[in-house]
Amino acid sequence: MNDTTSEPQRRTIERYTANERTNHWFVAIAFVLSAISGLALFHPALYWLSALLGGGTWTRILHPFLGVVMAIGFALLAAALWKFNKMEPRDWQWLRQGRDVVNNREDRLPEVGRFNAGQKLLFFVLVVSILGLLLSGIVLWRQFFSIYFSLGVIRVAAVVHAVCAFVLICAIVVHIYAGIWVKGSIAAMTRGTVTPGWAWKHHRAWLREKLHATHPRPRSD
Amino acid sequence: MALQSLDIVRRSATTTAPPSVREPHTGTVAKLIDTTKCIGCKACQVACMEWNDLRDDIGTNVGGYQNPHDLTDQSWTLMRFAEYENPDKGNDLEWLIRKDGCMHCADPGCLKACPAPGAIVQYANGIVDFHEENCIGCGYCIAGCPFNIPRISKRDHKAYKCTLCSDRVAVGLEPACIKSCPTGALVWGTKEEMHQHAAERVEDLKSRGFDRAGLYDPPGVGGTHVMYVLHHADRPQLYNDLPEDPHISPAVSVWKGATKPLALAGIVLTALAGFFHYIRVGRNETHESDERAAARETEHVRHE
Numbered sequence: 001m002n003d004t005t006s007e008p009q010r011r012t013i014e015r016y017t018a019n020e021r022t023n024h025w026f027v028a029i030a031f032v033l034s035a036i037s038g039l040a041l042f043h044p045a046l047y048w049l050s051a052l053l054g055g056g057t058w059t060r061i062l063h064p065f066l067g068v069v070m071a072i073g074f075a076l077l078a079a080a081l082w083k084f085n086k087m088e089p090r091d092w093q094w095l096r097q098g099r100d101v102v103n104n105r106e107d108r109l110p111e112v113g114r115f116n117a118g119q120k121l122l123f124f125v126l127v128v129s130i131l132g133l134l135l136s137g138i139v140l141w142r143q144f145f146s147i148y149f150s151l152g153v154i155r156v157a158a159v160v161h162a163v164c165a166f167v168l169i170c171a172i173v174v175h176i177y178a179g180i181w182v183k184g185s186i187a188a189m190t191r192g193t194v195t196p197g198w199a200w201k202h203h204r205a206w207l208r209e210k211l212h213a214t215h216p217r218p219r220s221d
Numbered sequence: 222m223a224l225q226s227l228d229i230v231r232r233s234a235t236t237t238a239p240p241s242v243r244e245p246h247t248g249t250v251a252k253l254i255d256t257t258k259c260i261g262c263k264a265c266q267v268a269c270m271e272w273n274d275l276r277d278d279i280g281t282n283v284g285g286y287q288n289p290h291d292l293t294d295q296s297w298t299l300m301r302f303a304e305y306e307n308p309d310k311g312n313d314l315e316w317l318i319r320k321d322g323c324m325h326c327a328d329p330g331c332l333k334a335c336p337a338p339g340a341i342v343q344y345a346n347g348i349v350d351f352h353e354e355n356c357i358g359c360g361y362c363i364a365g366c367p368f369n370i371p372r373i374s375k376r377d378h379k380a381y382k383c384t385l386c387s388d389r390v391a392v393g394l395e396p397a398c399i400k401s402c403p404t405g406a407l408v409w410g411t412k413e414e415m416h417q418h419a420a421e422r423v424e425d426l427k428s429r430g431f432d433r434a435g436l437y438d439p440p441g442v443g444g445t446h447v448m449y450v451l452h453h454a455d456r457p458q459l460y461n462d463l464p465e466d467p468h469i470s471p472a473v474s475v476w477k478g479a480t481k482p483l484a485l486a487g488i489v490l491t492a493l494a495g496f497f498h499y500i501r502v503g504r505n506e507t508h509e510s511d512e513r514a515a516a517r518e519t520e521h522v523r524h525e
Contacts, residue, residue, distance in 0.1 A: 041336040041359065043481050044234040056337050056357035057378075102498065104505045142360035142373060154364045155472035162476055166484040170491045177495030182505045196519060197512030207515065211522040 012193035013210060021192055023077045030070035031172060037063040038165055064141045071134045078127055084114045085124070091117035111205040118178070125171045132164035227391055231343035233335035249347035250390060251412035252399065253419055254320050255450040256460065257426055257434070258406035261286060261300050261318040268401035269298045272386065294374035297383040298322035298398060301461035319449065319460040320398070320407070323370045323383035325349045327443030330469040331382075333477050334365025340380075347412065347446040348387045353379045365477070367442060367467035385446065415448060422450045441468030 016024070037059045040050035050059040090110040094101070094117040100108045101118065115123070139149050139157035146154060179185045184198040199207035229239050270276060277295035280288065287302045303317040329349045332341040340355035341362060351362075351371070358378035362371045371380045386396035394400075395409040408418055419436040426434035435454025438444050449463070457463040 041357075043485055044236050044336070044338060045485070047234060047336070047338055050357075056355075060357040060359045103502055106505075140360075142358070142363075143378065146360060146363075151364060151369060152470075152472075155470045155476075158361070158364055158476045159472050159480070162480050162484065166480075166487060169488050173488065173491045173495065177492075177498070180504075181495075181499060184507055195507065195512060196515035197509075198507045200515035200518065201507050201511040207518070208522070211519055215523050215525070 012195060013199055013207070014192055015188040015194045015199075016192045018192065020077070020080060021189055023073060023080070024189055027070055027073040027077055030066055030073055031168075034063065034066040034070050035165075035169055035172075037066060039169075042162065042165070061143075064137055064143075067133060067137050071130055074126065074130050078123070081115075081123070085120045087117070087120055088113070091120060094118075095121070106201060112203050113209070114203060114206040116203070122171055122175055125167060129164040129168040129171065132160055133168065136161040136164065227387075228345040229342045230345050231329075231332055232339050233332045233341040234338040243345065245345045248411040248413050249345075250385070250446060251347070251410065251415040252325075252385065252396060252447045253408040253410075253415040253450065254447065255406045255408065255419075255422055256317065256319055257422070257431070257450055257452050258404045259300075259318045259320065260404055260406075261302060261316070262403060263288075263300050264401040264403060265320055265398035265407060266296070266298055266300065268397040269383075270296075272389070272397035273297065273384070292321060292370060292372055292382075294372045294376075294381040297381065303459060303461050305459050315452070317452075317460050319463060321370075321461070323349065323385070323447065324368050324442070325383075325385055325446035326367070327445065328469065330365035330367050330442070330473060331362035331371055331380075332365075333469060334361040334473055336361060344387065346390065348385045348390065349446075350384050350387045351380055351382060353377075353381065356380050365469065365473050367464060367469060412444075412446065419448065419450050423454075426450075426452060437463070439464070439467050441466050 033053070036049045037053050039046045040048070040053070040056075040059050041063065047056070050056045053059045053062055090112075093110050094112065097109055100106070136157040138145050139154055140146065140161055149157070179189070182202065184194055184202075188194045188198075196207065199210070228243055228245075230241060232239055275295045275297065277289050277293055280290060282288070283290065285302055287300065289296050289299065292299050299321045301319045301321045303319070305315045305317050306312040307315050325348055327347065329341070329343060331351075332343060332349060335341045336359060337355050337357045339352055340357070341349065341351055343349050356379040358373060358380070360371075360373050360380065362380050363369070363373070371382045373380050386394070386398075389396060399407045399409040408415065410418070416436070416438075423434045423436060431452045433455040434450070434452050437449035437451055437454060437457055449457075449460075451457060451460065451463075453459050457465050
C-alpha cells in the first residue's frame with residue numbers, strides 16, 4: 001500500500017469560512033420566514049401563507065420579530081463583507097457590459113475580484129432595503145412602538161415597508177437564480193470551497209490574490 | 222339564508238364578489254346626531270356600555286366634562302366637549318358637544334387597509350362592522366381610518382369600535398344610544414329619511430340666526446351612515462377637530478391599491494425572467510480548460 005491515490009486529488013480554494021456560511025444561511029432562513037409572513041399580510045391572494053406560521057394572529061405576532069432577527073443577522077454579514085463590496089472602476093465597466101454577463105461571455109469582461117459588480121450592487125440594494133424595512137417596521141409595530149408615531153408617519157411607513165419589501169424580494173429572487181445559473185456557486189456557500197477553475201473563470205483577480213498570498217513573491221533585494 | 226339584513230357587500234382582504242343579488246330596497250340606514258340639540262348628558266355612552274357589555278377603567282378628572290378622555294376598546298362612543306367663543310356674537314361662549322364614534326363610511330378606509338379576510342365587513346344596510354374573531358391585531362385599520370376611531374385592546378390585541386348596534390338593527394331595533402337620548406338629538410332611520418329630517422333642522426336653525434348651519438355627510442368617503450347636524454357646518458374643526466374634508470389618505474390608497482397587484486406581478490415576472498434565461502441562455506459552467514488555465518496560473522505564481 002502506498003499513500004498516493006491513483007487520481008490526483010483536485011485542490012480546492014476556500015471561498016466562505018464556516019462562520020460566513022452559518023451567518024449567510026441564518027439570514028436566509030430568517031428572510032424566508034419574514035417574506036412568507038409579510039406576503040401573507042400584503043396581498044389577500046397570499047393570506048394562506050399565514051397558515052405556515054400558525055394562522056393570521058401568529059403571523060402578526062411573529063413577523064416583526066423575524067424581521068428584526070433577519071436585520072441583525074444581515075448587519076453582521078454586511079459588516080464582515082463590507083470591504084469586499086466597494087465599487088471599483090473595473091466594476092462600472094463590468095456593468096456596462098451587462099449583455100455579455102447575461103449571455104455567458106465572461107471572457108470579454110474585466111477581471112473580477114472576490115465579488116463581481118452584480119454581487120456588489122445586490123449587496124447595497126440589500127443594505128438599503130433592509131434598513132428601510134427595519135426603520136419602517138418599527139413604526140408599524142403596533143404592539144410596542146406605533147403609539148409613539150403620528151398617523152401620518154405610520155401611513156408613510158406602510159408604503160415604505162411595502163416598497164422596500166418588494167425590492168428586497170425581487171433582489172433575492174435574482175440572487176437565488178444567480179446561484180442556480182452559475183454552477184459551483186451553491187457549493188461555495190454550502191461546502192465553502194470552489195475549484196481553481198471556477199475561481200479562474202468567475203473571479204480571476206481574487207484567485208491571483210489568493211495565489212500570491214499563499215506563494216509570496218521573493219524579495220528582489 | 223333569510224338574514225337579508227346581514228348581507229355583506231364588502232369584506233376585508235377578499236378579491237371576489239360578495240353576495241350581491243339582494244339589494245336593500247328600503248335604503249341604507251343612518252344615525253343623525255344633531256349637535257344643536259345635544260345637552261352632553263352622556264346617556265348614549267351609558268347605553269353603549271350596557272348593551273355592549275363594556276366597562277372602561279375609571280379615569281382621572283382633568284378639569285373638563287369629557288370622560289373618558291378618548292375613545293378606547295371599552296368606550297366606543299364619547300361626548301367630546303369644546304368651548305368656543307363666537308366672535309360674530311360678541312364672544313358669546315358656545316358649548317359645542319359632539320358625540321364621537323365610528324362614522325360608518327360608505328367607502329371605509331379601515332376595511333380597505335385590513336389584511337385579514339372577513340375581519341371587517343360592510344353590510345348591505347351600510348353598517349361597517351368588525352368581526353374580532355377574524356382580527357389578527359395588526360392595527361392597519363387605525364392607519365386606514367380618516368376619523369381615528371378604531372382602538373386595539375391591550376388585553377386581546379384585537380380592534381374594537383362602534384358596531385352601530387348591528388345586532389339590534391338586524392332584528393329591527395334602533396341602536397342603544399338612540400333609544401337612550403332624552404332630547405331627540407339622536408335620530409335613527411333610513412339615510413334618505415335622515416337627510417329629510419336634517420334639512421328641516423337646518424332650515425329651523427337658519428331661521429334662528431345660525432346662518433351656517435348644515436349637514437355633515439362628507440363626500441370624500443362616499444358619505445357616512447352617521448351624520449351630524451352642525452351649527453357651524455362651514456367649520457367642522459370647531460367640534461374637536463372633526464375633519465373638514467375626510468378621505469382615505471393617499472398613502473393608504475397607494476399601499477392598498479396599485480402597489481398590491483403590481484408588486485406581486487413584479488415578483489412573479491422576476492422569477493419568470495430567471496426561468497426563461499435558464500431555458501434560453503442556460504447554465505454558466507466551469508470547464509476543464511478553466512481548470513487547466515488555473516493550474517498554469519498556479520504554477521506560474523509558484524515559480525515567479
